[in-house]
Amino acid sequence: MSAVIVLLEVLPGGALSATSSGLLTAAARVGEPVALVAAPAATRAAAAAAAAELGAVRVLTADVDVDRLTVPVVDALAAAVDRERPDLVLASHAVETRDALARLAARLRLPLATDVVGVARDELGVVAQHSALGGAFTVEGAPTFGTLLATLRPGVVEGDLSAQPLVEQPIEVVASGVPSARIESFSETTAPSSRPELRGAKAVVSGGRGVGSREDFALVEQLADVLGAAVGASRAAVDAGYVPASAQVGQTGVSVSPRLYIALGISGAIQHRAGMQTAGTIVAVDKNPEAPIFEIADFGIVGDLFTVVPQLISALEAH
Numbered sequence: 001m002s003a004v005i006v007l008l009e010v011l012p013g014g015a016l017s018a019t020s021s022g023l024l025t026a027a028a029r030v031g032e033p034v035a036l037v038a039a040p041a042a043t044r045a046a047a048a049a050a051a052a053e054l055g056a057v058r059v060l061t062a063d064v065d066v067d068r069l070t071v072p073v074v075d076a077l078a079a080a081v082d083r084e085r086p087d088l089v090l091a092s093h094a095v096e097t098r099d100a101l102a103r104l105a106a107r108l109r110l111p112l113a114t115d116v117v118g119v120a121r122d123e124l125g126v127v128a129q130h131s132a133l134g135g136a137f138t139v140e141g142a143p144t145f146g147t148l149l150a151t152l153r154p155g156v157v158e159g160d161l162s163a164q165p166l167v168e169q170p171i172e173v174v175a176s177g178v179p180s181a182r183i184e185s186f187s188e189t190t191a192p193s194s195r196p197e198l199r200g201a202k203a204v205v206s207g208g209r210g211v212g213s214r215e216d217f218a219l220v221e222q223l224a225d226v227l228g229a230a231v232g233a234s235r236a237a238v239d240a241g242y243v244p245a246s247a248q249v250g251q252t253g254v255s256v257s258p259r260l261y262i263a264l265g266i267s268g269a270i271q272h273r274a275g276m277q278t279a280g281t282i283v284a285v286d287k288n289p290e291a292p293i294f295e296i297a298d299f300g301i302v303g304d305l306f307t308v309v310p311q312l313i314s315a316l317e318a319h
């Protein structure tokens, strides 16, 4: 069976992103899931073992001095493609990993399908599935040449592979021929949070411009905490400074596909819908009955979110 390379995201500390299991499961529908772990030495071994636990049949590792830098990851991907000759390279449709696959496509002149909701194999080869027209249709596209590169929308495939024997000696892939990126200094600040990661979360509560201020965004966070949900936002809310850019859901933010998506004060512009319309159940609260978000909502509440949400929180807390 041909290989499918799965680029896994290693979080600081060596844990794998919540999207990893779904990625490996999607890959196994098309070929042999081969994980690529590109991480600094301190976290590589733990991440490689975790990849085998999630069902990767082989684990490739690459020495990346500093994570969160794209060029060394692209070097590693290019070396892995050269070694495995896969039919498909799969990564999460997250900001960093889609950047890596786009660069790989440009470097190796390979076809790229972004934000796919599934991959499959037909008699001619690998096909990528896209959600179209607000989720009403699933359309398939196939490459006419070379290895397909695809980014998978987080949450659309549940992970269900069984663990593989722990990899004693993961295979090191070494990039060659391409100068590596150099940096002088690097620091990363992550606000500590006990909430689930937005990508791969089972439930997401998002706020938009209608929330009105950074202070009032606390109400969105309060509802999220009662539900054990991740916090998301529209671009208007991010641009207004209510929340960091990492919370943005949509075309230029994160794509999510949780079981439950609650939109508060979000009108439902096409660019926002692009990142959340495949959610299982969509609940919208907006004071404008004409807001386009109601076209895709399973449950719509026309009303002021500052009246509706506190009632919702009280009702949930009473249970």
Ligand code: FAD
Residues within 6 Å of the ligand: 207, 208, 209, 210, 211, 233, 234, 235, 236, 237, 248, 249, 250, 251, 252, 253, 254, 264, 265, 266, 267, 268, 269, 270, 271, 272, 275, 285, 286, 287, 288, 291, 303, 304, 305, 306
């Ligand atoms: P608005 O459209 O202003 O909607 C606010 C809503 O809140 C309204 O429906 C209003 O009725 C309601 N409201 C106000 N007060 C209350 C209240 N008290 N109670 C209840 N409801 C209330 N947007 C994204 O979200 N994600 C993206 O990734 C993204 N990418 C983009 C990429 C491009 C190239 C472009 C051009 C745009 C992109 N946008 C994106 C922006 C998008 O077009 C919209 O401008 C944005 O989504 C609007 O955000 P919003 O719904 O919060 O604000």
